Amino acid sequence: xxxxxxxxxxxxxxxxxxxxxxxxxxxxxxxxxxxxxxxxxxxxxxxxxxxxxxxxxxxxxxxxxxxxxxxxxxxxxxxxxxxxxxxxxxxxxxxxxxxxxxxxxxxxxx
Amino acid sequence: xxxxxxxxxxxxxxxxxxxxxxxxxxxxxxxxxxxxxxxxxxxxxxxxxxxxxxxxxxxxxxxxxxxxxxxxxxxxxxxxxxxxxxxxxxxxxxxxxxxxxxxxxxxxxxxxxxx
Numbered sequence: 001x002x003x004x005x006x007x008x009x010x011x012x013x014x015x016x017x018x019x020x021x022x023x024x025x026x027x028x029x030x031x032x033x034x035x036x037x038x039x040x041x042x043x044x045x046x047x048x049x050x051x052x053x054x055x056x057x058x059x060x061x062x063x064x065x066x067x068x069x070x071x072x073x074x075x076x077x078x079x080x081x082x083x084x085x086x087x088x089x090x091x092x093x094x095x096x097x098x099x100x101x102x103x104x105x106x107x108x109x110x
Numbered sequence: 111x112x113x114x115x116x117x118x119x120x121x122x123x124x125x126x127x128x129x130x131x132x133x134x135x136x137x138x139x140x141x142x143x144x145x146x147x148x149x150x151x152x153x154x155x156x157x158x159x160x161x162x163x164x165x166x167x168x169x170x171x172x173x174x175x176x177x178x179x180x181x182x183x184x185x186x187x188x189x190x191x192x193x194x195x196x197x198x199x200x201x202x203x204x205x206x207x208x209x210x211x212x213x214x215x216x217x218x219x220x221x222x223x224x225x
Contacts, residue, residue: 004152032211043201043216044153051211088152095165096141096207098214100152 023089114217128190135204
């Protein structure tokens with residue numbers, strides 16, 4: 001069974017701080033990992049993806065992957081109130097099959 | 111580039127009725143997905159198409175749910191008869207990937223309420 005686990009939160013951080021969102025996955029066969037942001041009542045939108053061990057940066061976002069520990073994280077620097085949303089982690093397997101976690105709710109306090 | 115289109119955006123039906131959802135993927139995207147997202151949960155894959163063939167429908171409740179993708183473009187998802195527990199958002203997504211890894215882009219979703 002391919003499971004993706006996320007802490008449901010809410011994770012509360014003050015404006016300007018670094019938010020750290022974590023995700024673990026059960027099946028080592030995953031080829032890549034995606035982070036999506038979902039505002040309340042809206043559909044998921046892509047933030048970034050990672051498939052190699054290490055860090056990948058895109059603006060204020062950094063994705064980190066540790067395949068040995070089966071662990072993925074997303075760091076958001078200089079968090080803004082507009083970053084308040086639910087963050088979904090997805091592990092991708094053969095034939096582009098996505099398995100989503102239940103999401104972590106982030107609250108950024110002004 | 112136009113995004114993934116879905117209709118209707120909202121639907122309220124009574125249990126045991128039938129309902130159908132429509133999705134038009136991004137032009138040229140070979141892979142199309144239907145997800146069910148229950149409040150507070152992540153999207154759960156119902157069915158995945160590659161062109162007009164089914165790649166995975168292992169989590170589709172086939173006694174009541176059906177889906178098709180005509181000519182490898184538009185797709186419809188049908189529920190017949192609906193149950194209370196089918197109340198959820200039904201998301202359609204598409205991807206350019208043809209076997210490799212490809213980003214999924216989601217439509218706005220259809221919010222279904224079964225009374």
